[in-house]
Amino acid sequence: MLTLGNYLLVSGLLFAIGLAGVMLRRNLLVIFMGLELMLNAANLSLVAFARHGVTTLGLPDYNAQVLVFFIITVAAAEVAVGLAIIVALYRLRQTTHVEDLNGMKF
Amino acid sequence: MIETARMLTIVFWLLSALMLSSAVCVVAFRNPVNSAMSLVLSFLALAALYVTLDAYFIGIIQVLVYAGAVMVLFLFIIMLLDLKAEARRRLNLATLAGGLVVLGGFVLLVARVVKSLPAAGQNFPPLARDGHSDVADVGLALFSGYNLPFQVIGVLLLVATVGVVVLSRRQLR
Numbered sequence: 001m002l003t004l005g006n007y008l009l010v011s012g013l014l015f016a017i018g019l020a021g022v023m024l025r026r027n028l029l030v031i032f033m034g035l036e037l038m039l040n041a042a043n044l045s046l047v048a049f050a051r052h053g054v055t056t057l058g059l060p061d062y063n064a065q066v067l068v069f070f071i072i073t074v075a076a077a078e079v080a081v082g083l084a085i086i087v088a089l090y091r092l093r094q095t096t097h098v099e100d101l102n103g104m105k106f
Numbered sequence: 107m108i109e110t111a112r113m114l115t116i117v118f119w120l121l122s123a124l125m126l127s128s129a130v131c132v133v134a135f136r137n138p139v140n141s142a143m144s145l146v147l148s149f150l151a152l153a154a155l156y157v158t159l160d161a162y163f164i165g166i167i168q169v170l171v172y173a174g175a176v177m178v179l180f181l182f183i184i185m186l187l188d189l190k191a192e193a194r195r196r197l198n199l200a201t202l203a204g205g206l207v208v209l210g211g212f213v214l215l216v217a218r219v220v221k222s223l224p225a226a227g228q229n230f231p232p233l234a235r236d237g238h239s240d241v242a243d244v245g246l247a248l249f250s251g252y253n254l255p256f257q258v259i260g261v262l263l264l265v266a267t268v269g270v271v272v273l274s275r276r277q278l279r
Contacts, residue, residue, distance in 0.1 A: 001111055001115065001229050002111075002114060002115050002118055002158075002229070002230065003226060003227055003228060003229055003230070004223075004225055004226050004228065004230070005220045005221070005223070005226030005227060006118065006122075007155075007159070008216070008220045008223075008226060009216065009217060009220055010122045010125070010126070010155075012212070012213060012216030012217070012220070013126055013213060013216075014125065014126060014129055014152075015212075015216075016209045016212050016213050016216075017126065017129040017130055017132075017133060018129070019208075019209060019212070020133055020205065020209055021132060021133040023205050023208075024133065024202075024205060025133065027138060027189070029138050029141075029180065029183065029184060029187075029189065030132070030133070030138055030141050032180075033132050033141055033142065033145050033180070034132070034133065036145065036172075036176070037129055037132065037145075037148070040148075040149065040152055040172070043152075043164075043168075044152060044155065044156075047156055047159050047161045047164055048159060050159070050161065051159040051160060051161070051230055052225060052228075052230060052231075054230075054231040054232075054233060057234065058232070058233055058234025059233065059234065059238060059243060060159075060160060060161065060233065062243055062244055062246075062247035063247065063251070065161055065163065065164055065244055065247070066244065066247050066248050066251070066252050068161075068164050069163075069164065069167060069244070069248065070252075070255065070259060072164075072167055072168070072171050072172070073171075073259050073262075073263065074259070074262065075172075075176075076171055076175065076176060076263075077262055077263055077266035078266075079176050079179060079180075080179065080266055080267070080270050081266050081269055081270055081273070083179055083180070083183045084269070084270040084273040084274050085273060086183065086187075087183060087186070087187070087273075087274060088273050088274070090187050091276075096187065096189065
């Protein structure tokens, strides 16, 4: 049978994979994709908790689903701004490789 | 009834395997276009997982916003910048081992927390599904309880749009 624990474990694994992408990859765009994976892992656990916390009416906890809706909206805005920053950076430096971007290195 | 539950379990594990393996492909592929395509697959499997949790509205939003709009934006930028496949580089063994230790520790921590959670072992309670539409109920919660945040988020989207236009101008001053 499916339990809340199954979903939480899958969500944790997805978060770990996204974190691995952010730590291991050197391409800014792929790092950004890893960030998106981590956001989605958080969303999955929220939806699982919404399904777990059934109200007295027998409905899922829609407050959590509204929170997921807001997270998705903010993530879409974040992707647009982040990609615009990457494009501006590429125009300036002709690279998206993080090891070539060391202007703020001490 | 038991048959349905067993089938749902099989579907859950299949979808999870698909989502996690394509997420690994996102990290492993050298070419950013392949990574983006794997990411689309991962998001679609995640949307199907939302549907197994009876969150139909969130599943549809996931397909529309993530697998649709966000991924088109990603592919558009990848093609615009004309990114080549990343050169093969020597893996720094110490860094890799450190990363794997951190990740393994994280996964172990999550597993232990999930195991110690009393709610985690229970089955999901049954839903009353008579005459309730998921989209209508989410909409009701959104517009009655969260009307102000909903409008604030509209302003946020507007600000993000203006910000992106400013950032994309040729001469940044």
